[in-house]
Amino acid sequence: LLEQAGIRPTAPRLAILTGLSGRRAAVTAQELHHELRGGTRPAGLATVYRTLRALADAGVVDVFQRGAEEAFRLCGAGHHHHLVCEGCGTVEEVDAAEIEQWVARTARHRRFRVTSHHAEINGLCADCSPVKG
Amino acid sequence: LLEQAGIRPTAPRLAILTGLSGRRAAVTAQELHHELRGGTRPAGLATVYRTLRALADAGVVDVFQRGAEEAFRLCGAGHHHHLVCEGCGTVEEVDAAEIEQWVARTARHRRFRVTSHHAEINGLCADCSPVKG
């Protein structure tokens, strides 16, 4: 996974990738750094920042804006959008096909040349929603 | 416009609002501050930050994430989405109706309780696109 992204697999990087995997919510560089701090394979804060950025550039992780800071999360290949739970932070991916039609149509009407688009739904996931009746 | 947002109309605030009006691209607090600096009614940087935040809270301006900093722009009422030109920075508003159907449908499938959603298209506007043929 690292090699295919052209990123040399070192101990700190593997630790970061491990910290990222199996996680449903996005994490901040700072958070990840703190987590790894206690473990057997710590990684310096700068390294965490550098690695996450590299992974983002390689398309291995998605980047989310969480207030003033950015959070990262391993993501599937291909274009997708997100449902972000404000309760537990979990992120679910959604296929982008339908949105893409809207994007294409809207762009055509405005003679706009699209380079990228982005859609996000915020709210509460099934687990975090108050149960009703 | 300020009064209806519960914001007391002072000279600096009017200057900020004037600086904002008639502008097609979003501006940063820093940029606006620099612009007003030279004019007849300057506004302190902190005041620009405070006022823009107040206007955003009041729904008078939209907030855009431009790299690490945020940019602001007067916006229409009601829910809408954006086409952001990467060439000149111009922002066009698009009605949100179609996206809302997708949001509602997607949320229903996932049993997700929506509190907000966001969609943005990036690319080049008609004026910035290289002319073809």
Add this chain to the structure above:
DNA sequence: GTTGTTGCAAAGAATTTGCAACATA
């Protein structure tokens, strides 16, 4: 007169960068 606002400068917070020691191919 009371309460909200301003501007400055200091504080805060997230992220980036310089650089010498170190690990990888």
Add this chain to the structure above:
DNA sequence: TATGTTGCAAATTCTTTGCAACAAC
């Protein structure tokens, strides 16, 4: 061994806050 990587600490950048002077109602 040549090149990429690490970690630390310092530097940068955007934004917020404390506070005394000031303006609006």
